[in-house]
Amino acid sequence: MSAIVRARLLASVSKRFSRRNFSATVNAPKQQMEASSAAFDEELPPRSGVGMRLLKYGVFASVAGIFGTTGYATYAYSVDEIEEKTKAYRASANVAVQDDGTILGKYQAKIYSAAAAVPAKLLEVYIDGRRSIEEHVRGFTEPSSDKLLPDLHPMEQGAFTLVLDLNETLIYSDWKRDRGWRTFKRPGVDAFLEHLAKFYELVVYSDQLSMYVDPSVERLDPNHYIRFKLSRSATKYQNQKHYRDLSMLNRDPSRVLYLSGNALETSLQPENCVPIKQWKGETEDTELLDIIPFLEYVATHRPNDIRPVIASYKGRDIAKEFIERSKEVQKKLQEQKQQQQGRLWRR
Numbered sequence: 001m002s003a004i005v006r007a008r009l010l011a012s013v014s015k016r017f018s019r020r021n022f023s024a025t026v027n028a029p030k031q032q033m034e035a036s037s038a039a040f041d042e043e044l045p046p047r048s049g050v051g052m053r054l055l056k057y058g059v060f061a062s063v064a065g066i067f068g069t070t071g072y073a074t075y076a077y078s079v080d081e082i083e084e085k086t087k088a089y090r091a092s093a094n095v096a097v098q099d100d101g102t103i104l105g106k107y108q109a110k111i112y113s114a115a116a117a118v119p120a121k122l123l124e125v126y127i128d129g130r131r132s133i134e135e136h137v138r139g140f141t142e143p144s145s146d147k148l149l150p151d152l153h154p155m156e157q158g159a160f161t162l163v164l165d166l167n168e169t170l171i172y173s174d175w176k177r178d179r180g181w182r183t184f185k186r187p188g189v190d191a192f193l194e195h196l197a198k199f200y201e202l203v204v205y206s207d208q209l210s211m212y213v214d215p216s217v218e219r220l221d222p223n224h225y226i227r228f229k230l231s232r233s234a235t236k237y238q239n240q241k242h243y244r245d246l247s248m249l250n251r252d253p254s255r256v257l258y259l260s261g262n263a264l265e266t267s268l269q270p271e272n273c274v275p276i277k278q279w280k281g282e283t284e285d286t287e288l289l290d291i292i293p294f295l296e297y298v299a300t301h302r303p304n305d306i307r308p309v310i311a312s313y314k315g316r317d318i319a320k321e322f323i324e325r326s327k328e329v330q331k332k333l334q335e336q337k338q339q340q341q342g343r344l345w346r347r
Contacts, residue, residue: 144233147250149203160299160306161251162200163244164226165260166213168278170204170288171220185220186279188289195292197225199299203249205230205258207242207266236268243268254305257298259291271307274318290319297322 152159164170173183196202202225206213210231217229235242246256246269253272261278264270274295276287303309313321 143236143245143248146248148230148234148248149228149250151250152201156201158255158302160200160255160257160302161203161249162196162295163203163205163246163249163256163258165244165258165262165266166204166206166216167208168261168280169259169276171216172279172281174281183216183219184281186288187283187285188287189220192288192292193221193225194223196295196299199296200257202226203228203230205234205244207232207235207244242266245269246272254307257295257306257310259295271310274310276319287319293326294318294322 167173170186170189171183172186173181175181193202204213204217204226206229208231210229210233213229213231217226220226232242234248236245236248237243244258244267246258246267247253249256253269256269256272257274258267258269258272259274259276260266261276263273263275267273274291276291277285279285279287298306298309310318
């Protein structure tokens with residue numbers, strides 16, 4: 001019995017001893033690896049983001065500089081000026097490497113050409129892009145043609161052209177909830193057009209779209225006293241407003257009058273403007289009929305230049321002032337006639 005117990009005790013002791021040795025041998029490399037990795041981590045210097053930040057700032061500064069330079073050049077110079085100023089630099093980017101040069105000279109030429117090629121190409125892209133954009137924008141801001149009207153007939157050379165605004169001058173469009181849009185003719189407009197068509201080339205020049213101008217004029221003038229209709233595409237757009245550019249009419253500016261209820265605010269040539277009161281549906285309005293005597297006088301007396309005549313009425317109601325001046329002239333003529341008759345009687 002004792003022998004059996006002794007044998008079992010020896011077996012259990014030997015197993016425990018072998019397990020301890022195995023765990024010690026297994027855990028030892030792990031501890032050594034952890035210790036070595038900890039020492040390695042302590043030896044490495046802490047990572048720093050200074051270099052990356054400097055790179056980011058450099059890229060940002062370069063991009064900002066490019067955009068700033070481009071913006072200033074766009075504001076300060078026209079595309080033709082930029083093209084002329086950079087012509088020499090863009091040409092220098094295409095330096096030809098001479099075969100008879102030294103090796104050092106060849107390498108210098110290649111390095112310079114490679115360094116200048118990218119900026120030169122960017123300049124060419126900028127010039128081409130800006131020119132294309134400006135041409136596209138010009139299609140919306142400039143009149144559709146340099147000659148908005150065809151040439152006058154040889155028999156009509158020297159004739160006066162009366163340019164008429166449409167809205168609040170000849171007609172007025174009004175909207176109400178119960179009936180929607182309606183367009184009204186200004187009082188006296190029929191007689192105005194019929195009478196002045198005998199003396200003037202009549203042209204309607206509006207800032208509205210042709211889809212509105214054309215049918216409005218057709219209904220307004222069934223007898224076709226108005227020769228030409230110009231709409232928004234014929235105006236010049238600047239400062240967020242459409243202006244009538246009378247210099248594009250293909251007419252002598254000394255023989256052009258622009259009649260409008262907003263003449264000075266809608267024309268680029270105030271010296272040709274004949275302002276009248278805006279019309280917004282008043283039934284007692286007589287502005288068109290009142291201005292006929294002045295316009296007829298101009299057409300029949302044919303001044304060499306209408307602009308000084310208009311300037312003499314600056315700041316005054318032309319229709320009323322013309323009547324007053326006409327009365328003064330008639331009074332002086334009457335006095336002169338009486339004086340002449342008195343002299344003849346005394347003789």
